[in-house]
Amino acid sequence: MARTCLAVVLAAGDATRMKSSKSKVLHPVGNLPLISHVTRAAAAAGVTKIALVVGRNAEQVTKAASAGIAVPVTPVEQTERKGTGHAVLMARDVIAEGYDDVVVLYGDAPLIDPNSLAAATSERQKGADVVVLGFRAQDPTGYGRLLEREGELVAIREHKDASVEELEVDFCNGGIITFSGAKAIDLLEAIGNDNAKGEYYLTDIVEIARAEGLKCVAIEAPEEDMMGCNTRAELAEIEQVWQSRARQAAMLSGVSMVDPASVFLSHDTVLGSDVLIEPNVWFGPGVRVGAGALIHGFSHLEGADIGANAVIGPFARLRPGTELGERAKVGNFCEIKKARVGDGAKVNHLSYIGDAVVGADANIGAGTITCNYDGQNKHLTEIGSGAFIGSNSSLVAPVRIGEGAYVGSGSVVTMDVPDDALAIARARQETKPGRAQRLRDKIAAIKALKKKAVTEPDT
Template sequence: MTPMTPMTRTCLAVVLAAGESTRMKSSLSKVLHPIGGLPMIGHVASRLKAAGIVDVGLVVGRDADKVEAAARQAGIAVESHVQTERLGTAHAVLAAREAIARGYDDVVVVFGDSPLVEPETLNRARAGLAEGYDVVVIGFEAADPTGYGRLLTRDGDLLAIREHKDASEEERRVTLCNGGMMAINGRRALELLLKIGNSNVKGEYYLTDIVEVARANGGKAKAIVAPEDELAGCNTRAELAELEALWQKRRRLEIMLSGVTMVAPETVFLSHDTVIGQDALIEPNVVFGPGVTVESGAVIHAFSHLEGAHVSSGATVGPFARLRPGANLGPDSKVGNFCEVKKGDIGKGAKVNHLTYIGDATIGAGANIGAGTITCNYDGVNKHLTEIGENAFIGSNSSLVAPVKVGNGAYVASGSVITSDVPDDALALGRARQETKPGRAKLIRERIAAIRAALKAARN
């Protein structure tokens, strides 16, 4: 009879997420620290879902409600179990005893601070259970195995996991190391976990002992190998930065392989939900915060920062531009250098060229916004809307005091302060009339020179 595949077997993931963040030196639970703008526990939950695992026993400690909420965002069924004592990893898994006892085909144990594990790796581990193994440990070939537990194998079977401090000289030469995650036969999981003892110096129950427990009770164990980076965990801020770098590198590669050009990919920083369309061009030193979509053929010039923004096909941004939440750039529009857009709709082909602030505004198709223009959207209490019509022309250094409307095809003269609506095709001037005083500049210079001379004489 052909064994069930991982996708047809029932599975419970036990996620260990009760760490105290001691080495992180943080007031926040370790697993809530973000990678690519998403809490680490959110990444883990998303990868479980991608592997077809939708039932999760979440072992929590501090910040339990926040950790559960972050995990639930992946759209999986999360049941929290509070770990009240710290008596080792096997003891932590048994915090989810109630869920394990329901008799899933597979039980997968993962860590809430290991956000890079691939769904394919989890499914390979489960495939080992389908083959008849009771324990499948996910390991890696270490460049430097010092400090890691060694996976001791013979003829394809895993005999034991030996901690570095307990290993013989021969065992220390083994480079296949324990990555910590494993899959356990769900029908025997509770039995095997309860047989793990604590006869060690610390008096703790170690999950790694389950290999020898299974073998001693008629079962079999094996190891599968995954890349070392994929199994990386996080205990310090330095390791958090390393995880971020690994995640960014992986995500950049995925996006470039999808047809996006990055001139200097190592300088581009992405968010977990960044979407960039084929044939888009991303220049150096661009930062994508959460909630950004860049459509096909758009160009993001250097040193731009985008968050909560939508950039349509053919639009250009920057250099040195900032798109804040609610910025929506239409096709072939332009937001140029040193411009900021917040909650603003920029119509098709409209241009916001330089040194301009557009907030709480709509800009019609084909409109031109001159340098130094600002929409004065805030009165100290409320935000107000500025509406600029199609093909309108706003001269440089204009201030549009919201709420205000500038009609289709209207002109606003440079340097104007506009406080009233401007009809279609009208010209609005909101500035004082220029006066010229012949010779007055010379008199001013002479007066300034006299004052300077007097001050110098007084000091001497």
């Protein structure tokens, strides 16, 4: 039978140092809340259930923790803050359901690798009662040290309590602990609070287990995996690490980035093979890019589905609901919102297309806008396949431009245009010879009167 594993995720901290009106674990990395990264890692590692210890913003935290995973999440409230050992015991009733393994995770440490969690469970299967994840710190100052003897972990020593010899140890506590589900409650209840802060420290579980003759071991994981978030600055550092990993994964899958460090990805960004991304491109949530597409620099994409071999930008904005067909083109300084643009269609520079359907191979001239909002409601603009919309045209929705239709430049179209029809909707030009100089003279006289009024006010 498969082993059962309960993940106890601690997410009840007040996040005082974040200086935020919302729970720390709701702050995003890669446009996904910290807590969601943690629970998804736990699910990927094969946990059976998650006990979520919550406090502030409990409902929102539980919703974020549950999103995108099939593993059941049970919230348990921690009303008092008495240390990590106390926090884990808030899940006593869930632990008592009976699990082979219990792993304690932290809702503000989103970089944990599922493989590291699986490795801890593997050590449990080999006979260890307590398994601690640690890391080799470049600068161990401030971290608890993992003290080993003959291949076993004998203690976790806090930095302030460590001897001079122990301070030389660079193997540090990452905070994540896996232990026997059968012994979990007894071990947790044995943790005392005889310390300067009067708190119950989960790290004491190692010496308690050793005193009972149980086997404790430490295994190593990358230092980055253990990064926790207490301040906005640390949140930014974690974002940098996450982005670097996401970019590396994308490039290894066949995506090219001219300047990877300037590209911002989201947790659900999907990039096809041979996609080329130029510098300073931002991918918000819900973007899928088909194979061979070209994303020019300084483009901003969110909630968009981009077909194969499409061309975007530079300086283009694709908003939620955008669907671009194969070989479609969106030029510089264009904005597309909730619109379907067909295969081979072109939306040229300085255009806005919102709440619209653009047929295949249609050409939208520069400066074209769909006037989709009447102040209260949005309306649809339909542009048929092969239609040509001249530059600087305004299409007042609801309106339909037929297949193969032609709209003259500068038109304000308020009525449907049939297939293959020509529509010109602009005032007739009038030319008045010699009037230009007379107009300039008049304007200059007005300017002179204004200047005189300023320099010679009435007395």
